[in-house]
Amino acid sequence: xxxxxxxxxxxxxxxxxxxxxxxxxxxxxxxxxxxxxxxxxxxxxxxxxxxxxxxxxxxxxxxxxxxxxxxxxxxxxxxxxxxxxxxxxxxxxxxxxxxxxxxxxxxxxxxxxxxxxxxxxxxxxxxxxxxxxxxxxxxxxxxxxxxxxxxxxxxxxxxxxxxxxxxxxxxxxxxxxxxxxxxxxxxxxxxxxxxxxxxxxxxxxxxxxxxxxxxxxxxxxxxxxxxxxxxxxxxxxxxxxxxxxxxxxxxxxxxxxxxxxxxxxxxxxxxxxxxxxxxxxxxxxxxxxxxxxxxxxxxxxxxxxxxxxxxxxxxxxxxxxxxxxxxx
Numbered sequence: 305x306x307x308x309x310x311x312x313x314x315x316x317x318x319x320x321x322x323x324x325x326x327x328x329x330x331x332x333x334x335x336x337x338x339x340x341x342x343x344x345x346x347x348x349x350x351x352x353x354x355x356x357x358x359x360x361x362x363x364x365x366x367x368x369x370x371x372x373x374x375x376x377x378x379x380x381x382x383x384x385x386x387x388x389x390x391x392x393x394x395x396x397x398x399x400x401x402x403x404x405x406x407x408x409x410x411x412x413x414x415x416x417x418x419x420x421x422x423x424x425x426x427x428x429x430x431x432x433x434x435x436x437x438x439x440x441x442x443x444x445x446x447x448x449x450x451x452x453x454x455x456x457x458x459x460x461x462x463x464x465x466x467x468x469x470x471x472x473x474x475x476x477x478x479x480x481x482x483x484x485x486x487x488x489x490x491x492x493x494x495x496x497x498x499x500x501x502x503x504x505x506x507x508x509x510x511x512x513x514x515x516x517x518x519x520x521x522x523x524x525x526x527x528x529x530x531x532x533x534x535x536x537x538x539x540x541x542x543x544x545x546x547x548x549x550x551x552x553x554x555x556x557x558x559x560x561x562x563x564x565x566x567x568x569x570x571x572x573x574x575x576x577x578x579x580x581x582x583x584x585x586x587x588x589x590x591x592x593x594x595x596x597x598x599x600x601x602x603x604x605x606x607x608x609x610x611x612x613x614x615x616x617x618x619x620x621x622x623x624x625x626x627x628x629x630x631x632x
Contacts, residue, residue, distance in 0.1 A: 306323070307340040308340070309439065310329055311439045312335040317432070323352050330412060334412075337412065338413070339352075339414075341415070342420065346368070353366065356381075358383070362383040366383070373387055373501070374508065375508045380411070386405045386454060387402055387405075387504075388501075389497060389501055390422075391461055403422060404418065405425070410519055412442070414450075416450070424450060424453040424454035428446070431449065441524075442524070443519070444521055444524050445521075448528060451528075452531050469545065469548050469549060472488060498542055509531050512532075
């Protein structure tokens with residue numbers, strides 16, 4: 305699907321623009337054109353992109369290859385790549401995938417290219433249709449709107465991860481289960497993926513905020529500097545959350561080890577209690593046979609009573625002795 309928006313001062317926004325009009329519209333420096341490609345096949349998108357005069361390498365990158373975030377300056381236009389972490393949070397489980405957003409920025413036009421609907425692009429698209437102030441300040445300011453929406457989309461994810469870490473920490477002390485460990489590894493993987501996305505994009509925004517580009521008005525650099533500050537903050541939050549996840553994993557392992565030690569302690573005490581009982585019953589049961597050895601005294605009522613008293617009394621004596629040494 306190809307969507308178009310065209311703004312010209314004093315006229316309503318147009319959305320029904322044919323690709324044959326693109327070259328004519330971009331020659332009018334007063335207007336701003338936004339063309340959005342959503343999952344468009346290569347054979348249909350390539351001729352349209354070539355009509356703008358983009359460098360063949362930039363077109364090839366947008367159509368075929370997958371990159372980390374970057375920015376290429378081709379003089380009369382910029383080619384940028386941004387990565388987006390799409391995620392779902394259902395039943396306490398995170399599922400994530402990485403999408404790519406390719407952007408061509410000219411003096412009075414912006415081209416966005418992506419394989420599926422992206423929330424950041426949709427928000428900017430709806431905002432431009434609702435209020436022309438989002439598009440009337442130029443293509444570079446429209447780029448700021450899109451990238452700012454993209455960066456701010458990470459905040460709900462950060463808040464959800466922070467909330468889930470708190471829940472995991474509570475569950476660790478209440479009832480540590482194997483599922484908790486799986487959740488911890490899922491969060492750790494998502495945070496690592498986010499870090500791999502944020503670091504290159506931070507460098508791209510740093511260039512947009514500080515370098516001199518022909519298609520970006522110097523007065524708009526401060527807006528990209530604001531996004532750069534958001535990315536720095538997101539990176540710091542990401543590092544803090546990674547520390548919390550690592551701490552939760554160490555706590556889980558410590559709690560499970562302590563629980564295992566308690567179980568082993570109880571089993572050892574039970575085994576120790578039965579050791580004298582096993583010895584007495586085994587010794588008397590295997591070694592004294594009155595009819596053969598004629599040991600009438602060992603089979604009397606008194607010996608039986610003493611044996612039963614030993615069997616019952618020794619565990620009690622051992623319990624109080626262990627308790628006195630604070631083993632129990």
